[in-house]
Amino acid sequence: MSTVLRKEFSNLEFDPDELRARYKAERDKRIRPEGNAQYVNVSGEFAHFIDDPYVEPGFSREPLTDEIDIVIIGGGFGGLLAGARFREAGLANVRIIEAGGDFGGTWYWNRYPGAQCDIESYCYLPLLEELGYMPKEKYSYAPEIFEHAQRIAKSFDLYDDVCFQTKVTDLTWDEDAAQWIVSTDRDDVMRARFVVMATGPLNRPKLPAIPGLEDFEGHTFHTSRWDYDYTGGDHTGNLDKLGDKRIAMIGTGATTIQSLPYVGAHAEHLYLFQRTPSSVDLRGNSPTDLEWAETLEPGWQRERRQNFNDMLIGRPVEKDLVNDGWTDIFRNLRRLMPRGDEPAVSMEEAMALAELADFNKMNSVRARVDNDVADDETAEMLKPWYRQFCKRPTFNDEYLPTFNRPNVTLVDTSDSQGVERITQNGIVANGVEYEVDCIIYATGFEVGTPYTRRAGYEITGQNGQKLSDYWEDGLKTLHGFSAHGFPNCFQLGLGQNGFSVNLTAMLDDQAQHVAYIISEVMARGASYSQPTVAGEAEWVATIRGLAVMSTSFFEACTPGYYNNEGRVGERGGLFTESYAPGNNAFNTLLAEWRKTGEMAGLELN
Ligand code: NDP
Numbered sequence: 001m002s003t004v005l006r007k008e009f010s011n012l013e014f015d016p017d018e019l020r021a022r023y024k025a026e027r028d029k030r031i032r033p034e035g036n037a038q039y040v041n042v043s044g045e046f047a048h049f050i051d052d053p054y055v056e057p058g059f060s061r062e063p064l065t066d067e068i069d070i071v072i073i074g075g076g077f078g079g080l081l082a083g084a085r086f087r088e089a090g091l092a093n094v095r096i097i098e099a100g101g102d103f104g105g106t107w108y109w110n111r112y113p114g115a116q117c118d119i120e121s122y123c124y125l126p127l128l129e130e131l132g133y134m135p136k137e138k139y140s141y142a143p144e145i146f147e148h149a150q151r152i153a154k155s156f157d158l159y160d161d162v163c164f165q166t167k168v169t170d171l172t173w174d175e176d177a178a179q180w181i182v183s184t185d186r187d188d189v190m191r192a193r194f195v196v197m198a199t200g201p202l203n204r205p206k207l208p209a210i211p212g213l214e215d216f217e218g219h220t221f222h223t224s225r226w227d228y229d230y231t232g233g234d235h236t237g238n239l240d241k242l243g244d245k246r247i248a249m250i251g252t253g254a255t256t257i258q259s260l261p262y263v264g265a266h267a268e269h270l271y272l273f274q275r276t277p278s279s280v281d282l283r284g285n286s287p288t289d290l291e292w293a294e295t296l297e298p299g300w301q302r303e304r305r306q307n308f309n310d311m312l313i314g315r316p317v318e319k320d321l322v323n324d325g326w327t328d329i330f331r332n333l334r335r336l337m338p339r340g341d342e343p344a345v346s347m348e349e350a351m352a353l354a355e356l357a358d359f360n361k362m363n364s365v366r367a368r369v370d371n372d373v374a375d376d377e378t379a380e381m382l383k384p385w386y387r388q389f390c391k392r393p394t395f396n397d398e399y400l401p402t403f404n405r406p407n408v409t410l411v412d413t414s415d416s417q418g419v420e421r422i423t424q425n426g427i428v429a430n431g432v433e434y435e436v437d438c439i440i441y442a443t444g445f446e447v448g449t450p451y452t453r454r455a456g457y458e459i460t461g462q463n464g465q466k467l468s469d470y471w472e473d474g475l476k477t478l479h480g481f482s483a484h485g486f487p488n489c490f491q492l493g494l495g496q497n498g499f500s501v502n503l504t505a506m507l508d509d510q511a512q513h514v515a516y517i518i519s520e521v522m523a524r525g526a527s528y529s530q531p532t533v534a535g536e537a538e539w540v541a542t543i544r545g546l547a548v549m550s551t552s553f554f555e556a557c558t559p560g561y562y563n564n565e566g567r568v569g570e571r572g573g574l575f576t577e578s579y580a581p582g583n584n585a586f587n588t589l590l591a592e593w594r595k596t597g598e599m600a601g602l603e604l605n
Pocket of ligand 1: 208223252254256258
């Protein structure tokens with residue numbers, strides 16, 4: 001053991017081996033053999049869970065059968081940024097198809113009380129400099145973000161050609177015409193030269209396949225379709241219809257962390273059914289300092305986003321510009337690393353120090369629970385026993401104190417791997433039936449299921465090849481954007497590209513890259529581009545070769561959508577297929593790729 005390590009590991013107030021053993025035991029008891037199959041497909045008798053509550057019923061329009069240069073599927077930030085960057089690149093003939101009644105994606109659907117972005121707004125809200133907009137607070141609430149989505153659409157004239165309340169049902173490539181045939185649930189059969197799929201990483205709500213799910217006779221809804229007619233109130237709370245209601249919430253992810261305080265404040269009684277507690281760190285929101293905003297120089301947003309990305313991958317930066325709960329662990333890590341003329345550490349030692357910084361962080365998260373929750377038994381149940389980035393960290397200052405309310409009960413279901421059963425009258429957990437009037441499913445969104453299932457349509461490329469078959473044994477792409485045999489078809493989002501937890505920044509760079517490829521295909525007089533077999537294979541090997549460290553990290557994690565419910569080897573988790581050197585390195589790689597002008601790994605026909 002080096003001097004640095006010996007120094008850091010002496011005088012610890014905890015036993016790392018004990019923590020490791022506790023983490024492992026907590027993980028092992030939660031692993032379910034069914035993996036993603038523990039969730040039902042929200043269709044058929046459950047389809048009403050995903051109906052759009054924000055539009056008037058009865059919308060209709062004439063089907064479209066025209067030709068368009070570029071169809072973008074999805075009007076969330078991915079689709080909006082594609083639209084904006086395509087406009088900037090002079091690509092005028094663009095149509096967006098969106099299932100909802102407006103732009104906004106996640107922020108269109110998720111309107112639950114307290115919905116807020118956990119990523120600093122100065123990094124998260126895109127195109128701030130281009131649009132001259134400064135967010136009101138360090139962490140924006142959902143309505144401001146939704147409004148910003150609409151601002152982007154207006155500024156780049158994206159409302160001019162958009163099909164709202166329209167779901168794509170099929171994409172089929174016509175080789176002779178070199179076009180995609182885009183079919184929708186509005187009987188459209190459009191033809192597009194290019195298709196850009198921006199359907200989002202967490203777009204399809206999921207329900208746990210709990211026995212008796214269909215038996216409950218009270219009211220139910222999923223948090224991504226919050227039913228204000230039932231609860232009363234709005235995003236700011238005042239849920240005044242809940243005063244005589246016994247409410248159950250299932251799930252304790254970021255959505256519940258933000259919404260539970262509002263339900264707890266109004267329900268006659270609230271039962272929260274928890275399987276794995278979230279790590280709940282300090283929120284510390286504050287209004288934007290306008291004097292600080294005045295000092296910002298052009299290019300500040302990109303610089304800030306890059307700084308944030310660097311912090312999150314542990315790369316040294318001069319100053320932590322964002323300086324919040326996301327970057328905290330890496331600030332701690334830097335304090336542990338050798339300085340000045342202290343000898344450098346090996347990779348193994350660096351990993352040991354990273355684990356130590358993580359233990360320190362999670363110890364402080366657990367201490368926060370003791371500090372905020374009066375009842376010891378409840379506090380114990382709320383403590384997370386895993387490394388910080390095993391699950392998505394959350395940030396909130398009202399969640400934990402809500403458990404001090406006499407009308408709020410936490411029910412731990414970890415020993416039975418979740419809620420046991422749903423009955424006509426309520427929920428059974430640990431052998432006890434809890435009678436309730438309403439069950440709110442805060443059970444998240446599909447991640448590990450096939451791409452085509454989450455997108456909601458099949459994609460049939462050259463020679464009748466289906467994308468679901470082509471990707472059956474794992475993703476195969478060039479840079480995450482396109483697959484061999486699926487010409488002029490691009491996907492934005494996660495998968496074999498450079499992940500950033502700041503999704504909008506990631507999507508913006510992706511949009512600019514796709515704008516470049518489409519412009520080049522047009523400028524070079526080609527009909528289409530697609531990855532070569534060799535180019536694609538090389539990129540897949542690069543991604544998997546670099547993923548070794550993240551694979552072992554996620555294998556040791558408690559199950560969840562970050563690690564494909566514990567089945568890391570099957571490559572369905574959110575990050576198990578991302579470019580390990582990080583988003584900034586990925587963007588540099590793409591910029592260099594564009595600079596050569598060679599379109600390496602792509603063939604143009
Ligand atoms: P999550 O997927 O994070 O949480 C789902 C919850 O349901 C988990 O606590 C899970 O437990 C629980 N669950 C599933 N099945 C059962 C069962 N059978 N019995 C009991 N509990 C069960 O969903 P969220 O909607 O909270 O969040 C989804 C994502 O959306 C976040 O991770 C985040 O990325 C994003 N988000 C972002 C926000 C932002 O600030 N930008 C705000 C809100 C959400 P277990 O953990 O044991 O699987």
